[in-house]
Amino acid sequence: MTSCFKGKPMDGEKPIVLVIGAGPAGLTAALELIRRSKYCPVVVEASHEIGGISRTVNYKGYRMDIGGHRFFSKSDWVMNWWQEIMPIIDAKNANIPVQISYRQKHREVKTSSYSQPSDLVLLIRNRLSRIYYLRKFFDYPISLSAKTLGNLGVVRIFRIGISYCLATLFPKRPERSLEDFLINRFGDELYRTFFKDYTEKVWGVPCNQISAEWGAQRIKGLSIIKAIRHALSRPLQQKSIEQKNTSTSLIERFLYPKLGPGQLWEEVARRVEVAGGQILLGHKVSGVRIVSGRVDAVMVTGNDGGEKRIEAEHFISTMPIKDLVAAMNDVPPEEVRAIASELPYRDFVTVGLLVSRMKKIDHSLASQLNECPPDNWIYVQESDVKLGRIQVFNNWSPYLVADSKNVWLGLEYFCQEGD
Numbered sequence: 001m002t003s004c005f006k007g008k009p010m011d012g013e014k015p016i017v018l019v020i021g022a023g024p025a026g027l028t029a030a031l032e033l034i035r036r037s038k039y040c041p042v043v044v045e046a047s048h049e050i051g052g053i054s055r056t057v058n059y060k061g062y063r064m065d066i067g068g069h070r071f072f073s074k075s076d077w078v079m080n081w082w083q084e085i086m087p088i089i090d091a092k093n094a095n096i097p098v099q100i101s102y103r104q105k106h107r108e109v110k111t112s113s114y115s116q117p118s119d120l121v122l123l124i125r126n127r128l129s130r131i132y133y134l135r136k137f138f139d140y141p142i143s144l145s146a147k148t149l150g151n152l153g154v155v156r157i158f159r160i161g162i163s164y165c166l167a168t169l170f171p172k173r174p175e176r177s178l179e180d181f182l183i184n185r186f187g188d189e190l191y192r193t194f195f196k197d198y199t200e201k202v203w204g205v206p207c208n209q210i211s212a213e214w215g216a217q218r219i220k221g222l223s224i225i226k227a228i229r230h231a232l233s234r235p236l237q238q239k240s241i242e243q244k245n246t247s248t249s250l251i252e253r254f255l256y257p258k259l260g261p262g263q264l265w266e267e268v269a270r271r272v273e274v275a276g277g278q279i280l281l282g283h284k285v286s287g288v289r290i291v292s293g294r295v296d297a298v299m300v301t302g303n304d305g306g307e308k309r310i311e312a313e314h315f316i317s318t319m320p321i322k323d324l325v326a327a328m329n330d331v332p333p334e335e336v337r338a339i340a341s342e343l344p345y346r347d348f349v350t351v352g353l354l355v356s357r358m359k360k361i362d363h364s365l366a367s368q369l370n371e372c373p374p375d376n377w378i379y380v381q382e383s384d385v386k387l388g389r390i391q392v393f394n395n396w397s398p399y400l401v402a403d404s405k406n407v408w409l410g411l412e413y414f415c416q417e418g419d
Ligand SMILES: Cc1cc2nc3c(=O)[nH]c(=O)nc-3n(C[C@H](O)[C@H](O)[C@H](O)COP(=O)(O)OP(=O)(O)OC[C@H]3O[C@@H](n4cnc5c(N)ncnc54)[C@H](O)[C@@H]3O)c2cc1C
Pocket: 020, 021, 022, 023, 024, 025, 026, 044, 045, 046, 047, 051, 052, 053, 054, 066, 067, 068, 069, 070, 071, 072, 283, 284, 285, 286, 318, 319, 320, 323, 348
């Protein structure tokens, strides 16, 4: 084992695995290496923060989740891993299995009560998101309901019906773009109403330039016939759930760290360091040295602007592929370098807005509002508004908000670097 960087003295017995990036992937790898291997992880992180895009930003005690992270996994291993770091607390339903859900997938989790007050816990939160469009609120995901029909109005519904019939009778063939894919399934009017503007806002690419396969991946299983069937069967479903009288409800729930997603990764980082691993913040990997087809060292630019070389037995990278390939200089084949250099990355700016009073934004919910909207997210579909989504941090976890009298909003703008 060799190490030629001058940091904290390493455990001389253990070979180093160098991990690039202190986001969820890098930190999970580091903790697992400590738990299950003979290796000692050294994590190098370009920024001065832990958690990557899952970090929590703290502004004077007001915490921001820069992405809006719901904790849900189909994998038991992942669910257990999180809960080992942070147990799930639900004061009202202690020790009762509670159902959580994410994108129509459900699973049960066990909860405990506070044995002693702790911040290091996962909360169970109710989910409500809505779409803001035509200066009105629609359900998210959009559902075929009386409210949706009322918001759309008779003329638009008529146009939607006609254009759906036309699309069914005369589908676009071949189906080349996402636009073709969506029009063939929903008709031109519904596509323009609910898909076009928001998709283009999020991805920054016109729908007629996104491939149809992408639509098949993302929007599989969605159809007008299914939506009508679902709407017609809903009253019956509600009845049967009430009859069962279980703790299951139609409200979607998700897990969320009390102090935001970054809290979990800060705890993982703490455990890595306590167990002897190292985390070097403000250390950006600028070069990857390859000898005989194998990475033998990375060049790291530190806080002081100086470059150092770090050797290790193994390397794990979680940095963007585009940057990783570029850091290997001319070693990868030219075709690989050309593809990597062209990879597009969509950027994202979240603006924290702390407001002491809010206008009532939905009079139909006025009694519930108490001046704070009830949503986790409001999807702003209006094409004349640059803002893409609004997070209401109070509803993700009340502990993100230093003074609960205030409404703490995250205004999300999807953009390109340099916008
Ligand atoms: C808007 C949004 C919402 C999301 N919602 C959810 C959700 O609800 N649930 C969920 O599970 N996931 C969600 N995600 C996804 C989740 O944030 C990511 O999957 C996760 O953060 C990826 O972890 P990572 O470690 O692979 O990468 P990252 O989090 O990107 O971490 C990579 C780290 O590497 C560092 N790095 C980069 N280049 C270098 C370099 N050259 N040298 C050293 N360090 C470098 C970066 O600074 C960063 O800290 C969401 C993401 C976004 C953007």
